[in-house]
Amino acid sequence: MAGRLALAPELGEWDNRDPAQSPPRNFYRDLIRNVGVARRRCNRQPVHTGSTSTYSSYSSASGASNPYFYQPNNSYCSSRSSSHSGAIADFGAHDHELTKIARRMVSDGYAQRMVTAFSGGPDCACLETWFMELDVHWVLQLHEEHGLPPDLQDKTSAASHQELIERWIRALTVIAASIVELVLIVTVDEMPAVARFGKASMAKMLVFVGAIIPAIEADMIGTLVDMYVWVSSASYRFTPLLISREAQTILDEIGRSLSRLREAISSTTEAARTFIEDEDSNWAIAIQRGRGEVHECTRLMVDFIRYLVNAEGSMRNTAHSHDTTYLRGLIHDYVHYLKDLLLRKSDLCLDLSLRYLFLLNNFYLVTNRFEPLPGGHWGLTPECKKFMDSYLDVSWGHVLSHVQKKVFVDTALDVSCGPVLFGIPRKGLHGSGQHRKNTSSLAKFNSAFHQMYQAQKFWKVPFPRLRHVLRESITEKVISVYGYYLEKHPDLEKHISCHRVISAPSYWYFMKKNRELENLISSSPDVLKEMLAELFER
Numbered sequence: 245m246a247g248r249l250a251l252a253p254e255l256g257e258w259d260n261r262d263p264a265q266s267p268p269r270n271f272y273r274d275l276i277r278n279v280g281v282a283r284r285r286c287n288r289q290p291v292h293t294g295s296t297s298t299y300s301s302y303s304s305a306s307g308a309s310n311p312y313f314y315q316p317n318n319s320y321c322s323s324r325s326s327s328h329s330g331a332i333a334d335f336g337a338h339d340h341e342l343t344k345i346a347r348r349m350v351s352d353g354y355a356q357r358m359v360t361a362f363s364g365g366p367d368c369a370c371l372e373t374w375f376m377e378l379d380v381h382w383v384l385q386l387h388e389e390h391g392l393p394p395d396l397q398d399k400t401s402a403a404s405h406q407e408l409i410e411r412w413i414r415a416l417t418v419i420a421a422s423i424v425e426l427v428l429i430v431t432v433d434e435m436p437a438v439a440r441f442g443k444a445s446m447a448k449m450l451v452f453v454g455a456i457i458p459a460i461e462a463d464m465i466g467t468l469v470d471m472y473v474w475v476s477s478a479s480y481r482f483t484p485l486l487i488s489r490e491a492q493t494i495l496d497e498i499g500r501s502l503s504r505l506r507e508a509i510s511s512t513t514e515a516a517r518t519f520i521e522d523e524d525s526n527w528a529i530a531i532q533r534g535r536g537e538v539h540e541c542t543r544l545m546v547d548f549i550r551y552l553v554n555a556e557g558s559m560r561n562t563a564h565s566h567d568t569t570y571l572r573g574l575i576h577d578y579v580h581y582l583k584d585l586l587l588r589k590s591d592l593c594l595d596l597s598l599r600y601l602f603l604l605n606n607f608y609l610v611t612n613r614f615e616p617l618p619g620g621h622w623g624l625t626p627e628c629k630k631f632m633d634s635y636l637d638v639s640w641g642h643v644l645s646h647v648q649k650k651v652f653v654d655t656a657l658d659v660s661c662g663p664v665l666f667g668i669p670r671k672g673l674h675g676s677g678q679h680r681k682n683t684s685s686l687a688k689f690n691s692a693f694h695q696m697y698q699a700q701k702f703w704k705v706p707f708p709r710l711r712h713v714l715r716e717s718i719t720e721k722v723i724s725v726y727g728y729y730l731e732k733h734p735d736l737e738k739h740i741s742c743h744r745v746i747s748a749p750s751y752w753y754f755m756k757k758n759r760e761l762e763n764l765i766s767s768s769p770d771v772l773k774e775m776l777a778e779l780f781e782r
Contacts, residue, residue: 346421
Protein backbone atom coordinates (compact mmCIF):
# COMPACT_ATOMS: atom_id res chain seq x y z
CA MET A 245 0.00 0.00 0.00
CA ALA A 246 1.50 3.29 -1.04
CA GLY A 247 1.56 6.57 0.86
CA ARG A 248 1.67 7.17 4.60
CA LEU A 249 0.33 3.76 5.57
CA ALA A 250 3.34 2.15 3.90
CA LEU A 251 5.59 3.90 6.42
CA ALA A 252 4.39 1.53 9.11
CA PRO A 253 6.25 -1.79 9.43
CA GLU A 254 4.54 -5.01 8.45
CA LEU A 255 2.80 -6.98 11.17
CA GLY A 256 5.58 -9.56 11.45
CA GLU A 257 8.39 -7.01 11.34
CA TRP A 258 7.21 -4.80 14.19
CA ASP A 259 8.17 -7.10 17.06
CA ASN A 260 11.70 -7.56 15.63
CA ARG A 261 12.48 -3.86 15.47
CA ASP A 262 15.02 -2.21 17.76
CA PRO A 263 13.23 -1.57 21.09
CA ALA A 264 14.92 1.82 21.21
CA GLN A 265 13.10 2.81 18.00
CA SER A 266 9.67 1.33 18.69
CA PRO A 267 7.51 1.27 21.83
CA PRO A 268 7.36 -2.08 23.62
CA ARG A 269 4.20 -4.15 23.84
CA ASN A 270 1.52 -2.57 26.08
CA PHE A 271 3.33 0.76 25.93
CA TYR A 272 0.21 2.65 24.78
CA ARG A 273 -2.04 0.65 27.07
CA ASP A 274 -0.05 1.79 30.10
CA LEU A 275 -0.22 5.40 28.94
CA ILE A 276 -3.96 5.13 28.42
CA ARG A 277 -4.54 3.61 31.84
CA ASN A 278 -2.89 6.59 33.52
CA VAL A 279 -5.59 8.96 32.26
CA GLY A 280 -8.61 9.32 34.54
CA VAL A 281 -11.84 9.95 32.70
CA ALA A 282 -14.94 9.06 34.72
CA ARG A 283 -16.38 10.01 38.06
CA ARG A 284 -16.06 7.33 40.70
CA ARG A 285 -18.57 6.00 43.18
CA CYS A 286 -17.79 6.67 46.81
CA ASN A 287 -19.24 6.57 50.30
CA ARG A 288 -21.34 9.41 51.65
CA GLN A 289 -19.26 12.29 52.96
CA PRO A 290 -19.94 15.06 55.48
CA VAL A 291 -21.56 18.15 54.01
CA HIS A 292 -19.59 21.34 54.66
CA THR A 293 -21.70 24.44 55.11
CA GLY A 294 -19.24 26.94 56.42
CA SER A 295 -17.17 26.46 59.55
CA THR A 296 -18.72 23.12 60.44
CA SER A 297 -19.71 19.93 58.71
CA THR A 298 -22.75 17.81 59.46
CA TYR A 299 -24.32 14.61 58.39
CA SER A 300 -27.97 14.65 57.56
CA SER A 301 -29.84 14.62 60.85
CA TYR A 302 -33.06 13.51 59.29
CA SER A 303 -32.21 11.03 56.55
CA SER A 304 -33.48 8.27 58.80
CA ALA A 305 -36.97 9.79 58.73
CA SER A 306 -37.73 7.92 55.55
CA GLY A 307 -35.99 4.78 56.69
CA ALA A 308 -33.87 4.65 53.52
CA SER A 309 -31.32 6.67 51.61
CA ASN A 310 -31.95 7.98 48.12
CA PRO A 311 -30.48 5.32 45.81
CA TYR A 312 -30.35 7.56 42.74
CA PHE A 313 -27.94 10.27 43.74
CA TYR A 314 -24.78 10.22 45.80
CA GLN A 315 -22.28 12.76 46.95
CA PRO A 316 -18.88 13.06 45.30
CA ASN A 317 -15.51 12.83 46.96
CA ASN A 318 -15.65 16.41 48.23
CA SER A 319 -18.96 17.82 49.38
CA TYR A 320 -20.38 21.14 48.35
CA CYS A 321 -19.36 24.25 50.22
CA SER A 322 -21.25 27.41 50.84
CA SER A 323 -18.46 29.45 49.28
CA ARG A 324 -18.96 30.50 45.67
CA SER A 325 -15.27 29.84 45.01
CA SER A 326 -15.56 26.13 45.69
CA SER A 327 -15.31 23.83 42.69
CA HIS A 328 -16.34 20.28 42.00
CA SER A 329 -13.41 17.90 41.52
CA GLY A 330 -15.29 15.27 39.52
CA ALA A 331 -13.64 14.00 36.35
CA ILE A 332 -16.03 15.89 34.09
CA ALA A 333 -14.58 19.12 35.47
CA ASP A 334 -11.28 17.99 33.92
CA PHE A 335 -12.87 16.76 30.69
CA GLY A 336 -10.76 19.06 28.56
CA ALA A 337 -7.51 18.01 30.25
CA HIS A 338 -8.30 14.29 30.02
CA ASP A 339 -9.41 14.62 26.43
CA HIS A 340 -6.16 16.41 25.64
CA GLU A 341 -4.07 13.65 27.21
CA LEU A 342 -5.89 10.92 25.30
CA THR A 343 -5.57 12.88 22.07
CA LYS A 344 -1.83 13.15 22.65
CA ILE A 345 -1.64 9.36 23.00
CA ALA A 346 -3.59 8.93 19.76
CA ARG A 347 -1.23 11.28 17.96
CA ARG A 348 1.71 9.35 19.37
CA MET A 349 0.23 6.16 17.93
CA VAL A 350 0.07 7.82 14.52
CA SER A 351 3.52 9.44 14.70
CA ASP A 352 5.03 6.10 15.78
CA GLY A 353 3.31 4.36 12.86
CA TYR A 354 1.34 2.05 15.13
CA ALA A 355 -2.10 3.19 13.96
CA GLN A 356 -1.02 2.85 10.32
CA ARG A 357 0.12 -0.68 11.00
CA MET A 358 -3.30 -1.55 12.39
CA VAL A 359 -5.03 -0.18 9.28
CA THR A 360 -2.67 -2.11 7.00
CA ALA A 361 -3.16 -5.34 8.94
CA PHE A 362 -6.94 -4.90 8.91
CA SER A 363 -6.93 -4.47 5.13
CA GLY A 364 -4.67 -7.42 4.42
CA GLY A 365 -5.46 -10.01 7.07
CA PRO A 366 -8.18 -11.49 9.33
CA ASP A 367 -10.27 -8.71 10.78
CA CYS A 368 -10.71 -10.36 14.17
CA ALA A 369 -7.00 -10.94 14.68
CA CYS A 370 -6.16 -7.34 13.87
CA LEU A 371 -8.91 -5.89 16.06
CA GLU A 372 -7.93 -8.16 18.93
CA THR A 373 -4.37 -6.82 18.80
CA TRP A 374 -5.65 -3.25 18.45
CA PHE A 375 -8.17 -3.56 21.28
CA MET A 376 -5.64 -5.30 23.52
CA GLU A 377 -3.39 -2.27 23.28
CA LEU A 378 -6.41 -0.04 23.94
CA ASP A 379 -7.16 -2.08 27.11
CA VAL A 380 -10.63 -3.16 25.91
CA HIS A 381 -10.07 -6.59 24.36
CA TRP A 382 -13.19 -7.82 26.18
CA VAL A 383 -15.36 -5.59 23.96
CA LEU A 384 -14.98 -8.18 21.21
CA GLN A 385 -17.00 -10.62 23.35
CA LEU A 386 -20.07 -8.39 23.36
CA HIS A 387 -23.20 -8.94 21.30
CA GLU A 388 -26.03 -6.46 20.93
CA GLU A 389 -28.75 -8.83 22.07
CA HIS A 390 -26.91 -10.68 24.84
CA GLY A 391 -25.67 -7.86 27.10
CA LEU A 392 -22.54 -8.37 29.14
CA PRO A 393 -20.97 -11.84 28.98
CA PRO A 394 -21.01 -13.90 32.20
CA ASP A 395 -17.39 -13.19 33.08
CA LEU A 396 -18.09 -9.45 33.09
CA GLN A 397 -21.36 -9.62 35.03
CA ASP A 398 -20.09 -9.10 38.55
CA LYS A 399 -23.40 -8.20 40.15
CA THR A 400 -21.81 -7.90 43.59
CA SER A 401 -19.58 -5.00 42.61
CA ALA A 402 -20.84 -1.95 40.75
CA ALA A 403 -17.24 -0.74 40.85
CA SER A 404 -16.38 -3.45 38.31
CA HIS A 405 -18.90 -1.95 35.87
CA GLN A 406 -17.49 1.48 36.59
CA GLU A 407 -14.01 0.24 35.73
CA LEU A 408 -15.23 -1.22 32.43
CA ILE A 409 -16.87 2.08 31.55
CA GLU A 410 -13.71 4.05 32.31
CA ARG A 411 -11.59 1.76 30.17
CA TRP A 412 -14.17 1.92 27.38
CA ILE A 413 -14.30 5.75 27.45
CA ARG A 414 -10.53 5.99 27.17
CA ALA A 415 -10.41 3.55 24.26
CA LEU A 416 -13.31 5.22 22.45
CA THR A 417 -11.59 8.60 22.63
CA VAL A 418 -8.23 7.25 21.44
CA ILE A 419 -9.88 5.42 18.51
CA ALA A 420 -11.80 8.53 17.40
CA ALA A 421 -8.76 10.79 17.76
CA SER A 422 -6.42 8.40 15.95
CA ILE A 423 -8.81 7.93 13.00
CA VAL A 424 -9.13 11.71 12.64
CA GLU A 425 -5.33 12.07 12.76
CA LEU A 426 -4.93 9.40 10.10
CA VAL A 427 -7.45 11.09 7.81
CA LEU A 428 -5.38 14.24 7.97
CA ILE A 429 -2.19 12.58 6.71
CA VAL A 430 -3.15 9.71 4.36
CA THR A 431 -3.60 9.99 0.62
CA VAL A 432 -6.95 9.94 -1.14
CA ASP A 433 -6.35 6.34 -2.22
CA GLU A 434 -5.67 5.27 1.37
CA MET A 435 -8.74 7.00 2.78
CA PRO A 436 -11.18 4.08 2.18
CA ALA A 437 -8.96 1.71 4.17
CA VAL A 438 -8.85 4.12 7.12
CA ALA A 439 -12.62 4.62 6.90
CA ARG A 440 -13.33 0.87 6.93
CA PHE A 441 -10.99 0.37 9.87
CA GLY A 442 -12.61 3.22 11.77
CA LYS A 443 -16.09 1.89 11.03
CA ALA A 444 -15.21 -1.63 12.23
CA SER A 445 -13.55 -0.32 15.41
CA MET A 446 -16.38 2.04 16.33
CA ALA A 447 -19.05 -0.55 15.56
CA LYS A 448 -17.46 -2.97 18.02
CA MET A 449 -17.05 -0.25 20.63
CA LEU A 450 -20.62 1.05 20.43
CA VAL A 451 -22.12 -2.38 21.10
CA PHE A 452 -20.95 -1.77 24.66
CA VAL A 453 -23.51 1.00 25.18
CA GLY A 454 -26.48 -1.30 24.74
CA ALA A 455 -24.78 -4.05 26.75
CA ILE A 456 -23.83 -1.97 29.81
CA ILE A 457 -26.99 0.14 30.27
CA PRO A 458 -29.05 -2.70 31.86
CA ALA A 459 -26.19 -3.36 34.28
CA ILE A 460 -25.83 0.26 35.45
CA GLU A 461 -27.25 0.70 38.93
CA ALA A 462 -29.66 3.45 39.94
CA ASP A 463 -27.08 5.65 41.66
CA MET A 464 -24.80 5.66 38.60
CA ILE A 465 -26.78 8.29 36.71
CA GLY A 466 -23.61 10.39 36.71
CA THR A 467 -21.88 7.57 34.87
CA LEU A 468 -24.54 7.71 32.16
CA VAL A 469 -23.79 11.41 31.80
CA ASP A 470 -20.07 10.61 31.55
CA MET A 471 -20.74 8.22 28.72
CA TYR A 472 -22.99 10.71 26.96
CA VAL A 473 -20.32 13.43 27.14
CA TRP A 474 -17.56 11.26 25.75
CA VAL A 475 -19.69 9.69 23.02
CA SER A 476 -20.79 13.19 22.00
CA SER A 477 -17.16 14.20 21.83
CA ALA A 478 -16.42 11.29 19.52
CA SER A 479 -19.37 12.27 17.34
CA TYR A 480 -18.08 15.81 16.87
CA ARG A 481 -14.64 14.49 15.98
CA PHE A 482 -16.14 12.53 13.08
CA THR A 483 -18.56 15.23 11.91
CA PRO A 484 -16.06 16.99 9.58
CA LEU A 485 -15.20 13.63 7.95
CA LEU A 486 -18.44 13.16 6.01
CA ILE A 487 -16.53 12.09 2.91
CA SER A 488 -17.46 8.45 2.76
CA ARG A 489 -20.26 6.00 3.40
CA GLU A 490 -18.27 4.53 6.29
CA ALA A 491 -18.01 7.92 8.03
CA GLN A 492 -21.77 8.39 7.76
CA THR A 493 -22.31 4.90 9.16
CA ILE A 494 -20.13 5.74 12.13
CA LEU A 495 -22.13 8.89 12.83
CA ASP A 496 -25.40 6.97 12.53
CA GLU A 497 -24.20 4.38 15.05
CA ILE A 498 -23.02 7.10 17.41
CA GLY A 499 -26.40 8.82 17.08
CA ARG A 500 -28.21 5.65 18.07
CA SER A 501 -25.92 5.23 21.07
CA LEU A 502 -26.54 8.82 22.18
CA SER A 503 -30.27 8.21 21.88
CA ARG A 504 -30.00 5.14 24.10
CA LEU A 505 -28.02 7.07 26.69
CA ARG A 506 -30.58 9.87 26.72
CA GLU A 507 -33.36 7.33 27.23
CA ALA A 508 -31.43 5.71 30.08
CA ILE A 509 -30.81 9.08 31.73
CA SER A 510 -34.47 9.98 31.36
CA SER A 511 -35.74 6.70 32.83
CA THR A 512 -33.32 6.93 35.76
CA THR A 513 -34.41 10.52 36.36
CA GLU A 514 -38.07 9.53 36.43
CA ALA A 515 -37.32 6.70 38.85
CA ALA A 516 -35.44 9.13 41.08
CA ARG A 517 -38.35 11.56 41.08
CA THR A 518 -40.79 8.80 41.98
CA PHE A 519 -38.62 7.86 44.93
CA ILE A 520 -38.30 11.47 46.07
CA GLU A 521 -42.04 12.15 45.79
CA ASP A 522 -43.02 9.24 48.03
CA GLU A 523 -44.14 9.60 51.63
CA ASP A 524 -45.25 13.15 52.34
CA SER A 525 -45.15 12.38 56.06
CA ASN A 526 -41.41 11.74 55.83
CA TRP A 527 -40.90 15.14 54.26
CA ALA A 528 -42.92 16.82 57.00
CA ILE A 529 -40.88 15.06 59.68
CA ALA A 530 -37.61 15.88 57.95
CA ILE A 531 -38.42 19.60 57.70
CA GLN A 532 -39.44 19.76 61.35
CA ARG A 533 -36.43 17.85 62.62
CA GLY A 534 -34.09 19.72 60.34
CA ARG A 535 -35.16 23.08 61.86
CA GLY A 536 -35.02 24.77 58.47
CA GLU A 537 -31.84 23.04 57.32
CA VAL A 538 -31.16 22.23 53.67
CA HIS A 539 -32.96 18.98 52.89
CA GLU A 540 -30.92 15.90 52.02
CA CYS A 541 -32.60 15.60 48.61
CA THR A 542 -31.71 19.21 47.87
CA ARG A 543 -28.08 18.56 48.70
CA LEU A 544 -27.86 15.51 46.51
CA MET A 545 -29.74 16.99 43.56
CA VAL A 546 -27.78 20.26 43.71
CA ASP A 547 -24.55 18.30 43.63
CA PHE A 548 -25.73 16.37 40.59
CA ILE A 549 -26.88 19.56 38.84
CA ARG A 550 -23.49 21.09 39.53
CA TYR A 551 -21.96 18.00 37.95
CA LEU A 552 -24.09 18.60 34.85
CA VAL A 553 -23.05 22.27 34.82
CA ASN A 554 -19.38 21.28 34.91
CA ALA A 555 -19.97 18.78 32.11
CA GLU A 556 -21.78 21.35 29.98
CA GLY A 557 -19.07 23.94 30.55
CA SER A 558 -16.28 21.53 29.74
CA MET A 559 -17.99 20.40 26.53
CA ARG A 560 -18.70 23.97 25.49
CA ASN A 561 -15.05 24.92 25.93
CA THR A 562 -13.82 21.97 23.89
CA ALA A 563 -13.62 22.68 20.16
CA HIS A 564 -14.90 19.29 18.95
CA SER A 565 -17.85 19.03 21.38
CA HIS A 566 -19.38 22.48 21.51
CA ASP A 567 -23.08 21.60 21.20
CA THR A 568 -24.42 21.27 24.73
CA THR A 569 -28.14 21.69 24.02
CA TYR A 570 -29.12 18.42 25.68
CA LEU A 571 -27.14 19.05 28.86
CA ARG A 572 -28.42 22.62 29.14
CA GLY A 573 -31.98 21.31 28.83
CA LEU A 574 -31.27 18.68 31.48
CA ILE A 575 -29.88 21.31 33.87
CA HIS A 576 -32.92 23.53 33.37
CA ASP A 577 -35.31 20.63 33.96
CA TYR A 578 -33.56 19.56 37.17
CA VAL A 579 -33.47 23.09 38.61
CA HIS A 580 -37.14 23.69 37.73
CA TYR A 581 -38.19 20.35 39.20
CA LEU A 582 -36.22 20.88 42.42
CA LYS A 583 -37.77 24.31 42.99
CA ASP A 584 -41.25 22.98 42.37
CA LEU A 585 -40.59 20.04 44.68
CA LEU A 586 -39.43 22.28 47.52
CA LEU A 587 -42.46 24.55 47.20
CA ARG A 588 -44.88 21.62 47.23
CA LYS A 589 -43.22 19.75 50.08
CA SER A 590 -42.82 22.88 52.21
CA ASP A 591 -46.63 23.16 52.31
CA LEU A 592 -46.54 20.14 54.62
CA CYS A 593 -44.92 22.28 57.34
CA LEU A 594 -47.63 23.85 59.49
CA ASP A 595 -45.27 26.36 61.10
CA LEU A 596 -45.15 29.22 58.59
CA SER A 597 -41.98 30.70 60.06
CA LEU A 598 -40.17 27.39 59.71
CA ARG A 599 -41.61 26.87 56.22
CA TYR A 600 -40.24 30.16 54.92
CA LEU A 601 -36.86 29.63 56.57
CA PHE A 602 -36.71 26.16 55.01
CA LEU A 603 -37.49 27.61 51.59
CA LEU A 604 -34.95 30.40 52.07
CA ASN A 605 -32.15 27.97 52.96
CA ASN A 606 -32.94 25.52 50.18
CA PHE A 607 -33.53 28.11 47.46
CA TYR A 608 -30.40 29.96 48.54
CA LEU A 609 -28.34 26.87 47.79
CA VAL A 610 -30.09 26.25 44.46
CA THR A 611 -30.30 29.78 43.09
CA ASN A 612 -26.91 30.99 44.25
CA ARG A 613 -25.33 27.97 42.57
CA PHE A 614 -27.02 28.25 39.23
CA GLU A 615 -28.67 31.66 38.92
CA PRO A 616 -26.18 34.52 39.38
CA LEU A 617 -27.63 37.99 39.63
CA PRO A 618 -26.92 40.50 36.83
CA GLY A 619 -23.47 42.02 36.98
CA GLY A 620 -21.91 39.00 38.64
CA HIS A 621 -23.16 39.98 42.13
CA TRP A 622 -23.91 36.91 44.21
CA GLY A 623 -26.51 38.34 46.57
CA LEU A 624 -30.06 37.25 47.27
CA THR A 625 -32.06 36.38 44.20
CA PRO A 626 -35.64 37.73 43.98
CA GLU A 627 -37.00 34.36 45.09
CA CYS A 628 -34.79 34.27 48.19
CA LYS A 629 -35.62 37.89 49.00
CA LYS A 630 -39.31 37.02 48.80
CA PHE A 631 -38.92 34.10 51.22
CA MET A 632 -36.86 36.21 53.62
CA ASP A 633 -39.46 38.98 53.63
CA SER A 634 -42.22 36.44 54.23
CA TYR A 635 -40.25 34.93 57.11
CA LEU A 636 -39.68 38.38 58.67
CA ASP A 637 -43.36 39.27 58.40
CA VAL A 638 -44.65 36.00 59.80
CA SER A 639 -42.14 35.70 62.64
CA TRP A 640 -41.11 39.16 63.76
CA GLY A 641 -44.05 41.08 62.36
CA HIS A 642 -46.18 39.35 64.98
CA VAL A 643 -43.77 40.42 67.74
CA LEU A 644 -43.77 44.02 66.56
CA SER A 645 -47.56 44.15 66.31
CA HIS A 646 -47.69 44.80 70.07
CA VAL A 647 -45.81 48.08 69.81
CA GLN A 648 -46.00 49.11 66.18
CA LYS A 649 -49.62 50.24 66.29
CA LYS A 650 -48.91 52.21 69.49
CA VAL A 651 -46.04 54.22 68.05
CA PHE A 652 -48.18 57.10 66.86
CA VAL A 653 -50.25 57.42 70.04
CA ASP A 654 -50.07 60.96 71.34
CA THR A 655 -47.89 60.82 74.44
CA ALA A 656 -48.90 64.31 75.56
CA LEU A 657 -51.57 62.77 77.76
CA ASP A 658 -49.01 60.83 79.75
CA VAL A 659 -48.57 62.13 83.30
CA SER A 660 -45.00 63.10 84.10
CA CYS A 661 -43.18 60.35 85.87
CA GLY A 662 -41.79 62.86 88.31
CA PRO A 663 -38.85 62.09 90.62
CA VAL A 664 -37.29 58.66 90.41
CA LEU A 665 -36.67 56.60 93.52
CA PHE A 666 -34.21 53.75 93.09
CA GLY A 667 -34.57 54.11 89.36
CA ILE A 668 -38.37 53.55 89.31
CA PRO A 669 -40.89 56.39 88.82
CA ARG A 670 -42.84 57.28 91.93
CA LYS A 671 -46.12 56.69 90.14
CA GLY A 672 -44.87 53.24 89.18
CA LEU A 673 -47.28 51.42 86.97
CA HIS A 674 -50.30 52.92 88.66
CA GLY A 675 -50.28 56.24 86.83
CA SER A 676 -52.56 57.17 83.99
CA GLY A 677 -54.58 54.67 82.02
CA GLN A 678 -52.56 55.50 78.90
CA HIS A 679 -49.37 54.79 80.84
CA ARG A 680 -50.67 51.40 81.89
CA LYS A 681 -51.66 50.60 78.32
CA ASN A 682 -48.19 51.49 77.09
CA THR A 683 -46.55 49.36 79.75
CA SER A 684 -48.87 46.47 78.97
CA SER A 685 -48.02 46.71 75.27
CA LEU A 686 -44.33 46.71 76.10
CA ALA A 687 -44.80 43.67 78.33
CA LYS A 688 -46.59 41.84 75.52
CA PHE A 689 -43.83 42.78 73.10
CA ASN A 690 -41.14 41.49 75.45
CA SER A 691 -43.02 38.29 76.07
CA ALA A 692 -43.54 37.66 72.34
CA PHE A 693 -39.93 38.59 71.59
CA HIS A 694 -38.50 36.14 74.11
CA GLN A 695 -40.86 33.39 73.02
CA MET A 696 -39.82 33.86 69.38
CA TYR A 697 -36.16 34.02 70.33
CA GLN A 698 -36.29 30.82 72.36
CA ALA A 699 -38.26 29.00 69.67
CA GLN A 700 -35.92 29.97 66.83
CA LYS A 701 -32.55 30.31 68.52
CA PHE A 702 -31.39 26.91 67.32
CA TRP A 703 -33.02 26.91 63.92
CA LYS A 704 -30.47 26.36 61.19
CA VAL A 705 -29.05 28.75 58.62
CA PRO A 706 -25.90 26.90 57.47
CA PHE A 707 -24.56 29.53 55.06
CA PRO A 708 -22.46 32.23 56.76
CA ARG A 709 -23.38 35.01 54.35
CA LEU A 710 -27.10 34.25 54.47
CA ARG A 711 -26.97 33.93 58.26
CA HIS A 712 -25.35 37.35 58.51
CA VAL A 713 -27.87 38.97 56.14
CA LEU A 714 -30.80 37.40 57.96
CA ARG A 715 -29.61 38.47 61.42
CA GLU A 716 -29.00 42.00 60.19
CA SER A 717 -32.44 42.16 58.59
CA ILE A 718 -34.17 40.93 61.74
CA THR A 719 -32.23 43.36 63.92
CA GLU A 720 -32.96 46.30 61.65
CA LYS A 721 -36.66 45.46 61.49
CA VAL A 722 -37.15 44.84 65.21
CA ILE A 723 -34.85 47.41 66.78
CA SER A 724 -35.88 50.27 64.50
CA VAL A 725 -39.57 49.87 65.38
CA TYR A 726 -38.87 49.16 69.04
CA GLY A 727 -36.51 52.11 69.35
CA TYR A 728 -39.02 54.44 67.78
CA TYR A 729 -41.68 53.20 70.19
CA LEU A 730 -39.45 53.93 73.17
CA GLU A 731 -38.60 57.33 71.73
CA LYS A 732 -42.28 58.20 71.67
CA HIS A 733 -42.77 56.89 75.22
CA PRO A 734 -39.85 58.23 77.29
CA ASP A 735 -41.46 57.10 80.54
CA LEU A 736 -41.07 53.45 79.43
CA GLU A 737 -37.54 54.09 78.26
CA LYS A 738 -36.67 55.16 81.82
CA HIS A 739 -37.95 51.85 83.14
CA ILE A 740 -35.77 49.96 80.69
CA SER A 741 -32.65 52.06 81.15
CA CYS A 742 -32.82 52.29 84.96
CA HIS A 743 -33.84 48.87 86.14
CA ARG A 744 -30.30 47.54 85.93
CA VAL A 745 -28.76 50.16 88.23
CA ILE A 746 -30.93 49.75 91.30
CA SER A 747 -29.84 47.45 94.09
CA ALA A 748 -31.08 43.89 93.99
CA PRO A 749 -33.25 44.08 97.20
CA SER A 750 -34.90 47.29 96.05
CA TYR A 751 -35.40 45.90 92.56
CA TRP A 752 -37.11 42.72 93.74
CA TYR A 753 -39.21 44.71 96.22
CA PHE A 754 -40.63 46.80 93.41
CA MET A 755 -40.91 43.74 91.20
CA LYS A 756 -43.11 42.14 93.84
CA LYS A 757 -45.29 45.24 94.00
CA ASN A 758 -45.42 45.63 90.22
CA ARG A 759 -45.56 42.24 88.58
CA GLU A 760 -45.75 43.75 85.10
CA LEU A 761 -42.13 44.86 85.48
CA GLU A 762 -41.04 41.24 85.13
CA ASN A 763 -41.49 41.43 81.39
CA LEU A 764 -39.21 44.47 81.20
CA ILE A 765 -36.10 42.51 82.21
CA SER A 766 -33.39 42.49 79.52
CA SER A 767 -35.51 44.65 77.23
CA SER A 768 -33.10 47.44 76.34
CA PRO A 769 -32.35 47.75 72.60
CA ASP A 770 -28.71 46.88 73.16
CA VAL A 771 -29.60 43.67 74.97
CA LEU A 772 -32.07 42.70 72.26
CA LYS A 773 -29.41 43.32 69.61
CA GLU A 774 -27.06 40.96 71.40
CA MET A 775 -29.72 38.29 71.52
CA LEU A 776 -30.60 38.63 67.84
CA ALA A 777 -26.92 38.33 66.93
CA GLU A 778 -27.00 34.82 68.43
CA LEU A 779 -29.94 33.57 66.38
CA PHE A 780 -29.60 30.43 64.28
CA GLU A 781 -27.29 27.50 64.75
CA ARG A 782 -24.28 27.39 62.45
